[in-house]
Amino acid sequence: MLAARYYGIRNIRVENIPKPGCGPGQALIKVACAGICGSDLHIFRKGMFMTYVPETMGHEFSGIVEQVGEEVTEVRPGDHVIGDPRVSCGACRWCREGSFNLCPSLGFIGEVMPGCFAECLVLDEKKLIKVPVTLDLRRAALVEPLAVALHIADKGRFSGTKHLGVVGAGPIGLLTVIVAKSMSVKQVSVIDISPDRLELAGRLGAVVLNSFPAGECDMPDTVVEAVGVESTLAGALGWLKPQGRLVMAGLYEEKITLDPNEIVVKELELAGEDAYETADLHKAVEILAGGMPEADQMITHVMPLESAASAFEMLTCADKKACKILLAP
Numbered sequence: 386m387l388a389a390r391y392y393g394i395r396n397i398r399v400e401n402i403p404k405p406g407c408g409p410g411q412a413l414i415k416v417a418c419a420g421i422c423g424s425d426l427h428i429f430r431k432g433m434f435m436t437y438v439p440e441t442m443g444h445e446f447s448g449i450v451e452q453v454g455e456e457v458t459e460v461r462p463g464d465h466v467i468g469d470p471r472v473s474c475g476a477c478r479w480c481r482e483g484s485f486n487l488c489p490s491l492g493f494i495g496e497v498m499p500g501c502f503a504e505c506l507v508l509d510e511k512k513l514i515k516v517p518v519t520l521d522l523r524r525a526a527l528v529e530p531l532a533v534a535l536h537i538a539d540k541g542r543f544s545g546t547k548h549l550g551v552v553g554a555g556p557i558g559l560l561t562v563i564v565a566k567s568m569s570v571k572q573v574s575v576i577d578i579s580p581d582r583l584e585l586a587g588r589l590g591a592v593v594l595n596s597f598p599a600g601e602c603d604m605p606d607t608v609v610e611a612v613g614v615e616s617t618l619a620g621a622l623g624w625l626k627p628q629g630r631l632v633m634a635g636l637y638e639e640k641i642t643l644d645p646n647e648i649v650v651k652e653l654e655l656a657g658e659d660a661y662e663t664a665d666l667h668k669a670v671e672i673l674a675g676g677m678p679e680a681d682q683m684i685t686h687v688m689p690l691e692s693a694a695s696a697f698e699m700l701t702c703a704d705k706k707a708c709k710i711l712l713a714p
């Protein structure tokens with residue numbers, strides 16, 4: 386089968402590898418659509434997170450069960466599914482309590498084990514979530530990033546937010562806008578430097594800005610930082626209203642310098658945000674199966690798996706026109 390494998394920084398090769406077999410409790414899934422995530426770009430640019438090289442990348446997918454191993458009871462061939470891509474130790478206190486995203490050794494498929502940028506992948510059946518056959522498999526591939534946005538909404542206490550600022554109009558930033566709008570947050574402002582992505586944010590009903598506004602006017606009470614670089618974090622801290630709340634959803638490729646007094650003198654609250662809880666995945670399935678048509682606007686490209694390397698180039702170039710690219714094996 387074909388698979389897009391990481392061989393090193395800016396080096397992804399699509400090659401033929403043996404199709405995996407499924408053991409007891411596992412299912413073989415034929416991948417329908419697989420989304421390229423911001424964390425895949427961290428791998429591509431910096432080699433972060435990867436345990437083995439070469440390795441098949443990718444953790445966001447939708448697909449159809451092709452075969453099941455012994456003792457599998459929950460899914461059967463023909464079922465449409467998405468996967469919970471989190472790989473945790475299963476033994477620590479947080480895993481035992483079901484908070485897998487807090488596991489100290491949390492990893493993801495496509496990083497610590499073979500991922501979904503392939504024609505097929507094998508997962509434990511307990512990692513699969515069935516989705517209705519009426520849910521378009523392209524939309525279903527958005528379940529995982531939507532779960533992130535739902536977790537961000539929780540961390541940012543969107544239900545009590547009047548003005549939300551979002552830094553970064555990538556898929557996570559834009560899905561955060563959609564979730565905020567669906568929760569009736571009155572005003573949503575988005576900052577990015579890509580005109581194409583800002584246009585998309587504008588179509589979703591956000592006020593768009595290409596730099597941080599100066600002065601006191603219109604300061605958000607909550608800001609979501611979804612980029613992960615020093616200048617955008619500093620900008621987010623400056624943009625926030627005193628006693629406002631910052632949700633840090635971006636991952637950093639470098640250590641940064643920060644003036645902590647910015648947080649002290651404005652009495653800001655900080656919330657880190659990583660992945661999601663299991664309930665967020667189920668809620669995301671429910672939402673996408675029931676509506677939220679604007680989420681489809683995230684998907685700017687559907688490309689064959691063979692074009693994986695050029696898709697990564699499109700998402701890491703200076704003038705980003707693409708938003709969510711799905712690879713369709």
Ligand SMILES: [Zn+2]
Binds near residue numbers: 422424445529530
């Ligand atoms: Zn993702």
Ligand SMILES: [Zn+2]
Binds near residue numbers: 473475476477478479
């Ligand atoms: Zn654990």
